[in-house]
Amino acid sequence: MTIDTPSAEMRLLLRTLAEFVREELLPLERPFLYHDFDTLMPILEDKRRLAQSLGLWLPQISAEHGGMGLSLYEHGLVSEVLGRTPLGHYALNCQAPDAGNMEVLIEHGTPEQKERFLLPLLAGEVRSCFSMTEPENAGSNPTRLSTAAVKDGDAYVITGHKWFTTGAEGAAFAIVMAVTDPAAARHQRASMIIVPTDTPGFHIVENTSVMGERGRGWASHAEIRYDDCRVPQSNRLGAEGMGFVIAQQRLGPGRIHHCMRWIGICERAFDLMCRQAVLREVAPGRALAEMGPVQNWVAESRAEIDAARLLVLRAAQRIDAEGAYAARDDIALIKFHVAGVLQAVLDRAIQVHGALGMTDETPLAFWYRHERAARIYDGPDEVHKWSVAKRILGRYAL
Structure with missing residues (x-):
């Protein structure tokens, strides 16, 4: 292609x-x-x-x-x-997570849900959050959830514990993934339910500190308790038991967004690295840019960034042309490959900056702290490597 x-x-x-x-x-x-x-x-x-x-x-x-x-x-x-x-x-x-929540509401929301929740989100009048990951369960397996939504009359009563709910502080509503039928097949146990954050029983425990930094507002990750949160069943998105399916629909295109954002970070880090290498002297009249290791880092970074971009754009084109399922190998490959390139480029850029790279005078340290998670969220590298390798090797089986 x-x-x-x-x-x-x-x-x-x-x-x-x-x-x-x-x-x-x-x-x-x-x-x-x-x-x-x-x-x-x-x-x-x-x-x-x-x-x-x-x-x-x-x-x-x-x-x-x-x-x-x-x-x-x-x-x-x-x-x-x-x-x-x-x-x-x-x-x-x-x-x-607002972009993904918008797409879910457009695809699966009822007219009433769109009027109440989607339109203000599109207008930028409110923010939202997405509440799936739990501290007690492996985030790499979204079929294993403990948060439960139990029917009571025409309502769901939601009880559970979530964390790394991005942007919960100041959000108007959460889209919560909760088990609605524990007896169902594992991919049909959970549903997605809209919970306004002013619902009694919705409690933000705290914004989680990430590598020593506790964010605020849209740039934060919260731990949340759902203590008998009561919301109408009409707040459910899609049919009951569709939570896993909707989550997968949300994540495929979302990985393109993430990976190209990571490429943008790499480009900024590369630019900062090269500027610093040319301007910073290691001895009178001798710039960092003249050092062999620095030149190697520049060359390696340029090749890795350009190759990663092509890989991601190929995946995006395949999704546009054939759909996310047909592009599932491409999606898995870019998720772990670009995350690795991102970490390598940031590390080199910080090294070239020396002590300055450890400060917040540039965005490098911020990205190094927060984007280390690129190899974890939306499925850790190891899961993506395992899944794509299984499919590739399956084509060689007799």
Whole structure:
């Protein structure tokens, strides 16, 4: 499969987005990295309104629902540009987990659910969170859940314990994956249910500290207790028992978004690394860029980033053309491969920066802390390697 060349219109959009990131968002990184959200958020909300006025809003959503109507391949290219700053995706209202929740609501929501929950989300008036991972169960196996939703009249009563629920602080509602039929087949036990965060029994225990950093708002991960949360059965998304199916539909395209965002991070880290190598002297008149190991890191990083991009764009095109199931090998390959490239490039960039790389004067340390999770969330590397290897070897079986 050859990789499509972006259209002239798409190239213009990418240049426009690159300018928006450079001029409007990069100057806001310092208050973000130093957790000055009181200063950051009013300005960032202004930037969101500016993006919306410029038509740079909801790139992953169809025009029918107020988005830019990009294909998965095109949105991948956009994600790379936005990934160059931690603020990029939020500025265009395509950040996780809201982007995935929008897609789920569009695909499976009732007219009433769309009116109440989807429309404010699309408009950027509220945020949401996605509540699946549990501390007591392996996150790599979403069929093993303890959180239960028990029917009581026309309601579900939800009880359970979740964590790493991204963006729960300040969210208007959660989409919760809970067991609705423990006797069903393991892929049909759970359902997805919308729980407004003002529901009695919804308790944020705390924002979880990630490698020494406790985020805020949309940039946080929360531990949550559901203590007899009572919501109408009409809050269920799709048919009962479809939770696993919906989760898989959500994750396939989402991995393209993540991987291209990681490519954007790699490009920014590469740029910072090269600039530092040229500017920093190790001796009078001798720059870091003249050192053999640094030159090796630059060459290796360039090759790895370019190869990873092609791999992801090929997967995106296959999903667009043939669907996520046909592209399942491609999706598994990019998930672990790009995560590994990301970690390697960030590590080299920090090494070139020396002590500066350990500070929050650049976004490198932030990404190093938070994006180490790239090899864990949405399925750890080992699971993806195992699953794709089994399918490949199965084709050789007699």
